[in-house]
Every structure is written in C-alpha cells, then in structure tokens.
Amino acid sequence: MTVEVIAGGTLTTLQDLGRFGFAAQGFGSSGACDKHAMRLANALLGNALATAVLECTLLGSTLRFSEASLVAVAGGMPTITLNDEPVSAYRPIPVQAGDVLHIGLIANGLRSYVAFSGGINTPLFMGSRATDLRTGIGGLHGRALTAHDLLPIKSDARSLRRFLHTLPDKLTILDKMDCFHWMAHTLGPFRYIGAQKTALVRCVLGPQAAYFTQKGLDTFANSLYEVTVDSNRMACKLRGAKIEAVSGFDIISDGIMEGSVQVSAEGQPLVMLADHQTTGGYAKIATIISVDIPTLAQLRPGDAVAFRYVSSQEALLAIREENAMLCKIKELMSR
C-alpha cells in the first residue's frame, strides 16, 4: 500500500524511537520529539509501539491513500479532515482507497503524530527509520516530506477487516477503562500559576549540578522560562532569570542525552530534544524525566515553562505507569 504526499506541511518527518548504538561515531539518536504521542498513535492501531510514524510540525501533511487503511493521530491537536469532513484525533480513522487525509494547523501544542496500521515500511537505516535532519540520513531520503513523495505502508487486508469488525467493541472497552480520559489528560501539560498558563516539567539533578551555586539551582527551579523562537528539533531554548554558576559554565565535553538541560554562557537553559548533538561542553544543571520530555516538545515559542526537581524514584514510577498504560491500549487494540 502506498500513501502519496500531496502537501508536506511545515516540517513533516518520518520518526520512530530513534537510532541507538552510534553515538561514539557522532550520530545522535533522532526519533520522535514527543515519544508519548508517537507510541499512543501506534497503540490505538494495535501497532508495535516503536513503529515508524509521521511527525508533523505546526501545519501537517495532506495524504492520499492507494488502498483502504487505518490511521490514528495523537499529540498536539490539529484540525483533521478526511475528504474535507472533520474527523477526530485519538481514535482509529478508517480510510478508503483514494481518500484524502489532511492534517491541518495544530492549534494546541506543536507536533502531531500520524500512525498507519502496519507501519511505514521504508528501509531501516543503521537500525532505525528516524530522520536525522542534522546529518541528512534516515527517514525518506534524510529530509522532510514534500509533495509527490510516496510512503510505502506495510498493510494486511485481512487483519484490517478483522480490526474494523471488532472496533466498536474495542472503543467501548477503552471508554470503560477510562483510557480516553487518560489520553485527554496527557493533552494538557499546562497548569495555571496565578493567571499565567504554564507547563510544569519535572527533572532530576544533572551530572554537573555542582557547577552551580545554591542560588543558581533555586533560580532554575523557581522561575518561569519562556520558549524562544530559535527552538527546533535539536533543542528547546529558553529565556528567563539568569542561572548563577560557581565559576563558569564550561566543562570538559561529555555525552549529552535527550532531556539534558545545558546552561549557556549567558546563564540560560537549553533542553536537548531528539536531534541533539552527541556531546557538549556546557554544564548540565538538570535532566528532564522521560515522561515529561513530550510536554516540552509540544511547547511553542512564547509559551512559559517551570521546572520542579523530583527524585529518580518518582521518575521511574511515572515511566512504568505510562508504559503499562500504553501497552494495555496496544494489547486491547491488537486483540
């Protein structure tokens, strides 16, 4: 089965959970910025959670299907239409041969994920289908989607028929399990601090927390930071109260990971996202816990964010809980 790209959108790339095992050669992992939404979109179709999806940014793609299929959209809330009729995110969407799916402007959040029943079937590149825009490898020709691109989809007509046959029952069970409530909840990473709409993001102390004064650590944990316009898939760059270091921000370069919070020479935090470099020379004050990285990945320039230190125990519990829920949905949908 093939999906034809009619319009690519602002920045739509193929992503999965990322490319691991090549950091020593200087290759970052890439992968979806919001791995929660990416896995949820797959779970809704009964796909393996790690299956490759499309990551749309701000304005999504327009796609035409060569055969009947099934898709699901999760993440930032776009307007979605199928042949110009509105359809819902967070539900499996059946499509027919010739149908046109349009992922419109993302109104709430920044990135939406489109999963296809069976999954996108481009060749694996160094063990992954993720697009690495920095190096121009992986995905579809190492670049964002444009009009006339063709996406191969691994589809199976028989399992598709079975899925559609049992879909009403599955949706009823999802509803009874309170899954839709859980999904909706993950949509709103915002809290109000006074009148200020703010994302609250949890973190643990970073490997170079000792490079900062107590005042610096407090500043980071107690201030509001604003997402700047030069944020991208590499980093969420923030602006706000200056963080104080004991004596400079430079370290002997070491490995960085998704969620690492580096503090620049100007005392401003930068949170590493999926396309980050493998190593860096700035001290790292914190690491965002895995389950809260998606929240940051959904922030738009101008949005406010606050940080809160938690124990790694809390981080661990949160990741186990999220994983269990995603697996439960996936199991139910693939039954």
Add this chain to the structure above:
Amino acid sequence: MHPITPSYTPVAESALLLSLGDTIDESVNRQLMHLWQKTLQANIKGILEITPAFTTMLIQFDPILTDCQTITKRIQKLCRSLQDVESIGKTVDIPVCYGGRYGEDLSYVCMHTGLSQQEVISLHSKPSYLIYMIGFLPAFPYLGGMDERLFTPRLQNPRVRIPAGSVGIGGEQTGIYPVESPGGWQLIGRTPLMLFDPQTPEKSLYQAGDRIRFVPIDAAEYQRLSQENVEVQT
C-alpha cells in the same frame, strides 16, 4: 597497572555518567576507551547507548529492564579485569594537501607562529594524534598532541561554509571537518579522503582511541585520490 576506580553519577532514571576524573590525559583516555570496549563486549542487558568522551562515558539504559546499580556492579567487575595496554587503537594515515587553495589560512598561521610553510607542515604532520573522542558531527575527531609552536587563535569571523575534508587549527587544537559545515578554525589543508559517506555512514575510517597521522601530499596526488573516491562511488 593500578585498578581504576571510576565515579558514577546518576544523570536520569535512564542514564548514568561514569567518570575517570577531569584531566585530559592520554593514559586516562586510554583506560576509558579500554573500559568502553570491554563494556560493549560484555553486552550488558538494557544498555541502549554509550557515549565515550575525554574522561567519561554516558551510559543510557532502558529503566524498565535495568537500573544504575546493576550496571555499576557489572562495570566494577570489568574494571577489575582491565589489563594494562600500551595502545588500544590503530593508526590511520590521512593524506593532506597543505596550503594553496586547500588551506587558505596557512600563510596566516605562518605569520602568527613565525614559522615557514615547510616548518608548519613538518610540525603538523609529525605526531600521531590521539582521537580522544568523536562528537559534534559524525566522524568529527577531537585530537590531542599538537605541537605548541603551532597554536593559533580561531578566526575572528567564522566561515559560513567549510568544505568537507578541511584540516584546521583552532587555538590549541587541530582537527578535520568530516562534512561541510560552518566553523572558525584556521584552514591549513584538506584531505581528499571521504571521512563521512552518507551511503555507508556507519563505516568509519577511525574511532575514538585510534590515532591519526597527517601525511603531506601534493596537489596532483590530491586530484588523483579524489578521482578514486568518485570512481568508488559510481
């Protein structure tokens, strides 16, 4: 050899940083690279990624499958079995055409250091440089061991586009740009070798722990070797 005693810092619920201190030193780096390779060979359950650097390695793991303690214990065991090694890597020769249109800043480096072109080339191509780590870009080596007579400050205004294969000096460091990129180093030469091939990016000429030797070649040899690259590709 004294048994090494790394420190372990938790970085997240899914990562820890192993450190052998904060001195950039060949023997420390050699121990680290040795430990890195042993860790890779040990195939420890749940480890997803290891990023070795000058004196540290960042170990990322799946927190559903394992935890910091389990990994730390396994690595402690590996540390005890580490043998003293002279060198763990290979030496890779990198042909370089110095000066002219391949190294526009060679004359500036001569002016700054007070050395002749021949002296700069000879000092630069004499050592075998240790690759302390690879980072920043794919195949970008952080090299140590440049002769201090060659130290030259970076450009005031970085170039927007540096051709792939450029060999440069930036302060106390020397290195190669494996892919076209912006940069502020003084360019003294260029290698015709393809250090990064997007078709087979995982096949690297060198890795951290190896050594690099720059071998001066003339423009004719540069042309001949570039031609070979093209033929291999097609």
